[in-house]
Amino acid sequence: MPASPPGSRPTLLVLDADPPPRLGRLTGRVRIEHADDSTLAQRLPYADVLLVWDFVSLAVRDAWPGEEPRPRWVHTASAAVDHLMCPELTASDTVVTNARGVFDLPVAEYVAALVLAMAKDLPRTWDLQRERKWRHRETTRVAGTRACVVGSGPIGRTIARTLKALGVTASVVGRIPRTGIHGPADLDRLIARADWVIAAAPLTEQTRGMFDLRRFGVMQPSARFINVGRGQLVVEDALAEALSRRWIAGAALDAFQREPLTPDSRLWGVPGLLVSPRMSGDTAGWRDELGAQFVSLYERWEAGRPLVNVVDKVRGYVPGR
């Protein structure tokens, strides 16, 4: 049931802090309105399409109308969708799409940067530089090491491909075993022998809190853990404990239970833990790419052609290859 009367221009409601770039091509074809967290509930019944540009906001969950009229299509400028899914949205016939593809290579490069930096002990080198101390150390080779990438979407697969290009033996674990992808039954065996355990899974009921004390206990003392997925994949206290007990050799988090981290968070100071402000996917030009990707999807929708990047609302991600 369209929110706009037949014949009128569709209404695109943009949930944002900063306005999105690259929507100029839609001028005259769509009525663009803006909402913030406080006005979203009020505006949603009048929108045909919702563009979730502010991908940190949790407002969609709370504001989603239980009954029509409501948007027929929701697009989020993020790979993750857990921040907007709620039972009413899942049950509705509204289509949800995401930014699949835009972040794959940047995130994979970020993971490679962390892996190499940890292997070459760069954080310590730069600490020593600050102290003006010349301390030669031996480092480790990355080629010939073993990685387990948890998450078999395009981001996880691109991470594995990038690490393989550096000579790493990389295994990928997904929800359903298929060619080249291990299923959950192999997870503990693979992380037990991995030098690098990399979390890049969507947040679902199966993955929430999956990296807990037991899983860190399974890893090797020389293993390093990296999370470029969702903060809620990791039990943060368990990770801090595993690091302080030296169950694992190091970790890097680019996503957290609560973002941004406040200055009093203990995570800033956990020994062996590298903290970055959720920036693994955000290379220069990423907002332009996200804007252009939305326009391209909008033009399919306008023409009545099938959308791509359609999220399976029950599973919580775009299924596929």
Added chain:
Amino acid sequence: MPASPPGSRPTLLVLDADPPPRLGRLTGRVRIEHADDSTLAQRLPYADVLLVWDFVSLAVRDAWPGEEPRPRWVHTASAAVDHLMCPELTASDTVVTNARGVFDLPVAEYVAALVLAMAKDLPRTWDLQRERKWRHRETTRVAGTRACVVGSGPIGRTIARTLKALGVTASVVGRIPRTGIHGPADLDRLIARADWVIAAAPLTEQTRGMFDLRRFGVMQPSARFINVGRGQLVVEDALAEALSRRWIAGAALDAFQREPLTPDSRLWGVPGLLVSPRMSGDTAGWRDELGAQFVSLYERWEAGRPLVNVVDKVRGYVPGR
């Protein structure tokens, strides 16, 4: 002219601080003696083979005997040979070999680590972590950027291959143009458009001080410079000036005019300069590999078979493919 009388065991003189590992296979076949910088001149006439295990020492230059008896073979446990070459050694019929091959992959991984760390702004991220500040920034993609690797030996070529695996367009510049390698005439044109300029050349009369103020002036303001070759390739004051004038965006040095850097060196504190204590090639197990490589060369020498890794003493490196 052998130093040892015919029929006796050859004398292997080891110039070292710490004794080399993995020489056990030679027990009973060779008389092993040790020298340090102060005793080298006195011991050299009695040695058949000199193993330069302490590759920081400059003692060989000063101690090399102008006349026989002297070692017939000198092996250095390093890729560089400039620290031992002198006119008398060049003019003698003594064969010089080096550790070609051992450092290629470790150095290439180290360069990839620096390239990715600079592209992803990791040094700043870890500064901000220390200050407990959450500051999201956009970073840059490495795939699609352009590198110019100066030095066409196995280390330079492995660096180029590793960067290419990350999607970087990498050109290699050597002394003599050949298939896949540019000659010196292309150097300025290539560094002018490079995002990454990587020095991995041997130190020769042609390369000494080649990275001077003029060359840094040719580079793009967004370019980063990395030296994993010899310290004397770079005019350090010129690099500091280029960084402070923002002629280039950043640099990383793993080799210096004088090593170790003393605490009062200005280089520790040059903005945009990352300093590491000549460790790019030194991954765990490297000493074992260097020891095993020497034993393998020794067994060729003992059997009268041709040595490999033979240095062209005039050019100052192992010529070849």
